[in-house]
Amino acid sequence: MTQGVPEELRIKRKELDKVDRELLSLIAKRMKIVKDITEIKRKYGIPVFDKAREEQVLKTREIWGLEEGIDWRFVEEVFKLILQQSRSQQLYAKSKLYIGIYGYGGMARTLAEVFSRAGHKVVITGRNLEKAKELAQSLKVEWGEPKEVASKVEWLILAVPPDALIDVVRELAPLMRSGSLLSDISSVKSGIVDKILKELPEYVEYISLHPLFGPDIDPIGETIVMIPLKSYDYWVRELSQALVSMGFEVVTASPDEHDKAMAVTQVLHHFALLTLKRSMDELAKELDVNYEGYVTYSFKKTLDTIKRLESLFDVVKEIQQRNPYAKNARRKFIENAEQLNEEFA
Known part of the structure; x- marks a missing residue:
């Protein structure tokens, strides 16, 4: 015995340590293969998230687990985590965008992180520059003063409460580049998007978004509703391709729908x-x-x-x-x- 631990228990624990190390080595090997798959998907423009493939993976692994005497529910939970990590590893940007995010709350953080990981250039801004700077530094992205950011980005996302939206649009939209895109992420569109449209200069396009997920989960595989309101085919196509290539499911709708x-x-x-x-x-x-x-x-x-x-x-x-x-x-x-x-x- 060592410090009150029976020798036979100590031996078994060492065996567990060895198996756990082997498990982690195998997971690392799997993630390396996932990186190779990412390059193939990038080459052919294949979306990160493949629902049918993931369902197939879960079903086959559950069967394999049962053959080994392992409860299928345990196998399902384990592989859901593995697949979630695999999706995160596969993020890529088909074409890189320069994205400004106005806001520093939970959704601003989630969107900034996922766009940045995919390879897009992200800059954080907001009325409180200290908070914007703090978030930007934690994510290792740029930060800047609102008017400066609005004047140089291709796509400006407003991650602010509905009551603040119109004032921000009124202040920043006139400074945006010709042909650039504005988006809000409000949960309700009626009574909001029509007011935003009235404030937009002719040269600024507008696609409203609604991410159907909270700020505290890995969003890859989740749905984003896209509502084109003032946009030519270029931004509808570009935005849809960008979101799909990153692993989001995209639903297109009207505000009322x-x-x-x-x-x-x-x-x-x-x-x-x-x-x-x-x-x-x-x-x-x-x-x-x-x-x-x-x-x-x-x-x-x-x-x-x-x-x-x-x-x-x-x-x-x-x-x-x-x-x-x-x-x-x-x-x-x-x-x-x-x-x-x-x-x-």
Whole structure:
């Protein structure tokens, strides 16, 4: 025995150390192959994210795992992480763009990081230059004063709250280069994009975006909604190719189509989850019971999602209030809740 550890346990732990080292060596070997695949995809203009291929990989690995006596759910979780890392390794820019990002919050960071990793030239700016500089330095990209950035970039992305958008557009759009592109990333388009259009000079193009992911996840493989509002074929094609080559799925929509879809997938979803949590807390208090020890694995994930929504309550509330179809979405939810209540009575 060594320091109270049985010799046979110490030997087995050494065996584990050796196997873990071999596992890491194999993962490193896999990532080297991924780099070779990246060059092939870059050569032929093939998108980073291939949903069908990833589904095939997961299914085959689950089968291989079962043949080795390993639970398929464990294999799935492991390979989801491996595939996520592989996507991150494969980022490339088919044609490099000079991108300015106005803002320094979570979404600004996520977009700046992913564009920079893909090889685009990124510069951060904002009203608070110290915050812009801090973010830029942490990502090893450029930073600059807003008017200077607006005057030299090809594509300016405004990652700011809706209430601040119009003032920023009014200040910076007239300084932008002829033929350059402006984008916002607001979650609701009605009542916003029309106001932006009114402020744009004739020579500035405009494609509104909505990244359908939060700032705290690896976005590769996620969806970005693209809404062309004032753009020639060049920027529609260029932007779509840039996003797809980096591993995003791109959906093209009109402002109204976007808001209708988000009323179903975002407004209704948020409302249902927050209603569920409030009901749970009130019922638990009423029944004087602590339910935390009784939740299933899947419900723990639901509670994690709710916790995140609660931390972003102001953003959620803004979406609920601004989306023109939100009120009807909530009414539908309440009506169906009442109908189900009658069915279960």
